[in-house]
Amino acid sequence: MHHPDSVVALGHLSAFRREFYSCLSRRADALFELTDAVLCCDGPVRTLVEASLAAEHRRGHGSLYSALANGRVEIARLRRALATVPLPKAADGRLVLAVDITSWLRPEAHTSPARVLCHTYGRGKDTHIMVPGWPYSLVCALETGRHSWTAPLDAQRLAPGDDAAAVTATQLRRVITDLITAGQWRPGDPDILIVADAGYDGPRLTFLLDDLPVAVLVRMRSDRVVRRPTPPHTPGTIGRPRRHGGEFVFGDPATWGQPAITTHTDTRLYGPATARAWDRLHPRLTRRTAWIAHAEQLPILEGTVIRLEVARLPSGAIPKPVWLWYSRIKQTVSDVNRLWQAFLRRFDIEHTFRFFKQTLGWTAPKLRTPEAADRWTWLTLAAYTQLRLARRLAVDLRRPWEKPTQPDRLTPARVRRGFRHLRPQAGCPTNAPKPSRPRPPAGTP
Template identity: 70%
Template structure:
């Protein structure tokens, strides 16, 4: 079932009803129970704290046993659901192009010893300058970004990282399949601006751009402030013998003496951060080596040239001086207008943090104590489908604000405020779920009989278990070497 962009724009109820019908068709087993579970997430009176409380929501007409059985034994056609998400009308960036943001967020399960495929996830903000690894399930999510200040994004794909997966390789494969679905759905056509992919410093941006170089996309990402890039090789003087060099002089992010004059510079006045100065240097590339992810590269390692943008804001809203932001873009010869569009598009990447917070704190994505990763994937796609319904109901919702909240314009409602009114919107949209049939609970285990099938326990996946047996080396007092790659 294809959703028309014009139908969504002219009749929001038709777009919402069409997606709800397609979402129900994507549920292959326990379809009605899973569909009503998503409605219970949207119609609950407050934040979702546990699964069993969702069975008390009026829109969920089944018992708590059917709720757990739907997550444990249900089945969803994820491929069809991905195609349905790609056909929904998507937001655009300021220049009219599609802007996709990829990031990894973790479902922490530190005490789930019976849950397989857990990985040590790096957590931030749990202590001063401490990055504590916590066992959990990391998910790579891709979302379409809007222009301007907004907490809305359009979720398009989610993929759980299995033990041993490389983030850049998995994201490149995930992005390649998503771009193919967007082209098939007519979201991008020949002659349109290239799709902009925005990532943070956790990704190897040059490698991601190299893996996606055959697609109509451009990758924009942040680099660490301790990186060292190389300039292009200068023209060779006549009469010089020997092997020609592959790399020019160094460009050290932390050493202004190596920067030289920027190729372009812009100064923009912002509302919260004062004057924002962006300086760009053209044709800079990392010096790759035969190690880690580039080990399998055949022949000579590529030279991936791009543009480095240094963004420096005047002050933070608190008055402190912020650290500069270093961006890398695989294009060359960027104009001042293009540089402004790039760094402003990167700042829109932080909108996905609002969506992650809504997923976890309001919709209860990480609240259930689910045992199997397959059930976790099923619950993740239910949350994505529920949030998509919120986005489609955005022009239909009324502002049911609290007495202490300020009024918002009709087009400025946040996802949480749209969710407050979804219970009144739902009766006017299609509801393909059938009424439940009467049933009786099973007998269960006879009283007094012990469980003869204990649940197996699973170890946490680590990169190398042999390294843990080695004696811990003493902490080095020498400064950390520069990141030349």
């Protein structure tokens, strides 16, 4: 007798596979079987032609490349399908969305259009170089607990000349609208938390998404300067009223003053963690870059600044203080602890990027056009979503040298090992392949 949770999980997986097939409006069978081959082939995906040798891919390798070049994925419908499946939430029932940019590097593709110089880290000793490629902005829902699972919801390729903040705001608005339409957020629920790294302009995202039920938490560089609230107006003062208070310089402790909240927490990975929070601080906006076209008076975007210090890092590197800016004020001690822990969960999206590239072979194909790259990217998101939905169904097929793992602690790679056995139960809506050449006449030797 099947466990009720397994029956529900199998129902979600089967429904998503049917909806995913419906989202493929051209070369549907070839694209769907390519996704199954990625999920079921042995070992990491190195090349697509090798993935076509999997038993789940019943067509020739030529149809595989033709489907990527000439197929069609209804992205809007697939995006709504990703927003409809069960999504993880934080302990307080809040949706936490992480957004970040990862690059599909194509330095050798000189004839491929729409390439952008992508900033790469760690490709040499203390060096960061720019490599041509296709940058993608991904939005993922974060989970809690000791694992690296996320729930990818959207992928957006950045074209040359795009404003990253504007593209990200449009992308987040689209995702949040789909989540609200799908019933993932209802009036009365906690606001959706958006977590981003230092490459994003948190105050601008807050301003652009002001009409949505969201709160923004971003990391700020350690050389930033923010302002305190405007001091009370002194009678008899001559001149225009001040809009900004004194400076709060991240690199100058003499300007900090007493924090509104101080917390101390012992963590397993980072050791003792100390968080200090200052209330009602805002950046001083200027009419440059993103705000140059703002016709009205520049807004005052007050928030909470949090300084997090930990004793150690899992990598063994010397930890540096982390500065966070949160778009809400008047936070409590529990709120501050929840916020910095939510930011640390943001690094799970890096594990998702690594799994996409190293196991599912997201950046393995040498595709020429960005449109084909977009199709392959959405197939990769659909493949990962199927692994996430199959977590409660998978059996741990561990290697002899690997330690046993609890069923609820299986990694995406271990779930993928057993997906071939789950595929018949989840159903396969594709049609049998038809021969492309006429059969020989009867009696032909």
